[in-house]
Amino acid sequence: MPRRIVIGIRGVGHRVIDSVWRLGYATRFFSLILLKSGTSISRFSLIIRELYFTGVLTMIIILVSGLFVGMVLGLQGYETLQKYGAETAVGTLVALSLVRELGPVVAALLFASRAGSAITAEIGLMKATEQLDAMGMMAVDPIARVVAPRFWAGVISMPLLAAMFSAMGIFGGYLVAVVLIGVDEGSFWSQMQSVVDFRFDIVNGIIKTCVFGVAITAIAVFEGYDAQPTAEGVSGATTRTVVTSALVILGLDFVLTSFMFRGVG
Amino acid sequence: MQRATMDLWVGLFVLAGIGALLILALKVGNLGTYSEEKSYTLVGNFENIGGLKIRAPVKSAGVVVGRVMDIQFSTKTFDAAVTMNIDNRYQFPKDTFASILTSGLLGEQYVGLAAGGDDGVLKSGDKIMKTNSALVLEDMIGQFLFDKASEDDGDDSSKF
Amino acid sequence: MTTKALVEIKDLNFSYDERAILKGINMTMPRGKVIAIMGGSGCGKTTLLRLIGGTVTPSSGYVKVDNQVVHKLGRNELFSLRRKMSMLFQFGALFTDLSVFDNVAFQMREHTDLPESVIRDLVYMKLHAVGLRGAHNLMPGELSGGMARRVALARSIALDPMLIMYDEPFAGLDPISLSVIGNLIRRLTEALGMTSVLVTHDVHESLKIVDYVYFISEGVIAAHGTPSEVRESVSPFVHQFVHSEVDGPVPFHYPAEKYATDLNLEKGLA
Numbered sequence: 267m268p269r270r271i272v273i274g275i276r277g278v279g280h281r282v283i284d285s286v287w288r289l290g291y292a293t294r295f296f297s298l299i300l301l302k303s304g305t306s307i308s309r310f311s312l313i314i315r316e317l318y319f320t321g322v323l324t325m326i327i328i329l330v331s332g333l334f335v336g337m338v339l340g341l342q343g344y345e346t347l348q349k350y351g352a353e354t355a356v357g358t359l360v361a362l363s364l365v366r367e368l369g370p371v372v373a374a375l376l377f378a379s380r381a382g383s384a385i386t387a388e389i390g391l392m393k394a395t396e397q398l399d400a401m402g403m404m405a406v407d408p409i410a411r412v413v414a415p416r417f418w419a420g421v422i423s424m425p426l427l428a429a430m431f432s433a434m435g436i437f438g439g440y441l442v443a444v445v446l447i448g449v450d451e452g453s454f455w456s457q458m459q460s461v462v463d464f465r466f467d468i469v470n471g472i473i474k475t476c477v478f479g480v481a482i483t484a485i486a487v488f489e490g491y492d493a494q495p496t497a498e499g500v501s502g503a504t505t506r507t508v509v510t511s512a513l514v515i516l517g518l519d520f521v522l523t524s525f526m527f528r529g530v531g
Numbered sequence: 532m533q534r535a536t537m538d539l540w541v542g543l544f545v546l547a548g549i550g551a552l553l554i555l556a557l558k559v560g561n562l563g564t565y566s567e568e569k570s571y572t573l574v575g576n577f578e579n580i581g582g583l584k585i586r587a588p589v590k591s592a593g594v595v596v597g598r599v600m601d602i603q604f605s606t607k608t609f610d611a612a613v614t615m616n617i618d619n620r621y622q623f624p625k626d627t628f629a630s631i632l633t634s635g636l637l638g639e640q641y642v643g644l645a646a647g648g649d650d651g652v653l654k655s656g657d658k659i660m661k662t663n664s665a666l667v668l669e670d671m672i673g674q675f676l677f678d679k680a681s682e683d684d685g686d687d688s689s690k691f
Numbered sequence: 692m693t694t695k696a697l698v699e700i701k702d703l704n705f706s707y708d709e710r711a712i713l714k715g716i717n718m719t720m721p722r723g724k725v726i727a728i729m730g731g732s733g734c735g736k737t738t739l740l741r742l743i744g745g746t747v748t749p750s751s752g753y754v755k756v757d758n759q760v761v762h763k764l765g766r767n768e769l770f771s772l773r774r775k776m777s778m779l780f781q782f783g784a785l786f787t788d789l790s791v792f793d794n795v796a797f798q799m800r801e802h803t804d805l806p807e808s809v810i811r812d813l814v815y816m817k818l819h820a821v822g823l824r825g826a827h828n829l830m831p832g833e834l835s836g837g838m839a840r841r842v843a844l845a846r847s848i849a850l851d852p853m854l855i856m857y858d859e860p861f862a863g864l865d866p867i868s869l870s871v872i873g874n875l876i877r878r879l880t881e882a883l884g885m886t887s888v889l890v891t892h893d894v895h896e897s898l899k900i901v902d903y904v905y906f907i908s909e910g911v912i913a914a915h916g917t918p919s920e921v922r923e924s925v926s927p928f929v930h931q932f933v934h935s936e937v938d939g940p941v942p943f944h945y946p947a948e949k950y951a952t953d954l955n956l957e958k959g960l961a
Contacts, residue, residue, distance in 0.1 A: 315537060318540055322541060322544045325547070399780065400784040403778040404798050404802075423544075426551070429551035429555060430551040432551070433554050459558070468556055472552070
């Protein structure tokens with residue numbers, strides 16, 4: 267029995283050291299991406315191409331999800347607020363929930379699942395079919411040519427997508443509350459406008475999204491680049507991207523929220 | 532996928548994103564309705580600020596004229612010094628009353644300014660001399676019980 | 692004074708995780724020749740190519756290409772050396788998001804300032820040399836294995852390199868494509884005055900087209916010589932390899948317990 271425990275502990279220690287090593291490797295990789303971003307900027311068409319595959323193709327799911335989330339918020343919010351006679355506050359409820367939390371977090375999770383996993387799969391597959399090696403042998407740096415454009419495309423797309431999510435969500439809330447249920451339109455908007463503060467709520471939400479964008483895309487490109495060049499390797503890397511991104515998003519969300527919204531109330 | 536089509540879609544995407552940001556900023560938030568730059572400062576001392584918070588509105592006749600910027604405890608006068616930013620458009624006379632009021636029954640607290648009749652106006656950095664503290668629930672209940680007790684006493688003092 | 696040999700490998704040792712993969716390798720590859728490196732799977736042939744290309748560094752010894760020690764070069768010098776080298780990967784490694792034309796034009800666009808009209812002509816010429824000029828609009832996913840490898844070959848000669856390395860160029864091809872590729876390797880090497888290094892275990896095809904052969908077994912050079920010398924070699928390893936014998940220096944049975952023990956016959960246990 268004790269022997270099993272010793273082996274178990276050794277295994278845990280091994281895993282921890284491996285993770286720390288990997289984290290160091292990932293950080294070095296990240297700094298390489300930043301250093302080699304010169305090509306991405308001078309050949310902007312590379313980023314535009316990646317923006318299409320990362321941002322434009324994620325737009326549909328973001329818009330639809332945002333609409334539904336907003337509608338549910340409107341519905342649930344109305345149900346509860348109605349009991350206190352405060353149903354005109356449903357606009358405020360929907361707007362604040364979306365702009366502060368749900369917009370950044372849910373949009374980030376969707377982005378990680380769709381765009382993040384696609385990026386990982388693409389880079390991993392290029393590694394498995396030796397395309398990255400071939401590029402290296404042709405004296406073209408794969409990090410500059412393949413990885414960096416995808417990274418910047420992700421960082422740019424994320425805030426835009428999150429804003430679209432929140433905007434659609436508020437529209438969804440409006441549809442349910444005002445059009446369907448019949449809450450007063452004027453109160454809906456005016457209460458919202460008087461409570462939602464640009465600097466405090468919206469800008470903080472945008473900062474959150476930018477941080478999430480950097481984190482998700484960095485994880486996605488790293489897992490792709492580091493994947494084992496086999497079928498299982500690539501699929502494992504894709505799964506890891508989604509799972510790690512989700513955990514990092516939720517963790518960062520807590521950290522950022524506690525920094526940003528500490529002074530309220 | 533043709534380059535031109537791709538560029539078009541990416542352009543639309545970026546426009547949509549920026550548009551969403553603008554909608555959020557202008558229509559949903561209060562960017563369009565409140566600008567902080569052109570304002571001046573007024574200070575008021577209150578015995579009890581109750582539940583007043585920083586960023587609470589300052590209203591006069593129910594219209595928002597400013598925001599509470601800072602609340603500090605003054606060790607000189609042992610009361611609360613509330614610093615407010617008032618919009619430049621609104622000037623108040625020197626004998627303005629500042630009270631801490633509650634919006635609605637359970638709503639948030641705000642500073643209400645009631646203008647007096649003085650000719651001179653308050654300038655930036657001036658202190659509002661007349662203030663009314665917030666109503667504290669315990670004091671109100673205590674007062675009510677006391678009033679009630681003295682009412683009863685007055686009626687039934689002969690009983691004892 | 693440029694020596695006759697384009698690639699010189701001296702006392703090369705390479706280990707990975709304390710496992711010695713290459714021990715004491717010495718090779719010379721003269722210019723303008725086709726040289727084959729043969730051996731069983733996993734004997735270190737591909738590692739040798741990577742050492743020549745500078746993607747890995749030797750544990751000791753050196754590789755000299757065009758009189759430059761590869762692993763001592765700085766990043767910029769390594770990159771300019773790599774522009775004169777090419778590698779044909781095992782399954783082509785074409786960029787799947789670019790068309791055949793764009794794949795071949797890739798290096799020209801990245802490393803030269805040639806105008807598009809000149810690039811167009813060059814790409815067509817390279818594709819014509821491998822017989823695939825008509826396929827220039829196809830995407831890599833639409834090509835057969837043999838065609839993909841030919842396009843990759845066209846891509847490798849895009850900048851007229853002085854050295855091309857082929858990693859298993861014959862693997863997985865049908866008989867016609869085998870012949871085509873072998874033919875192309877020989878003709879292009881002579882036409883462009885390049886040096887070609889083939890890593891392969893297809894004895895039949897390669898002996899038809901190469902000038903010199905090196906055999907690697909367990910990390911060392913087991914034998915080397917011209918094709919005719921190799922065919923008549925009496926060295927047991929070469930003999931087994933060339934004549935495709937089932938058992939010999941490379942054993943049939945993976946090391947194991949005695950057969951009788953595994954079947955529980957010896958100890959009398961049923």
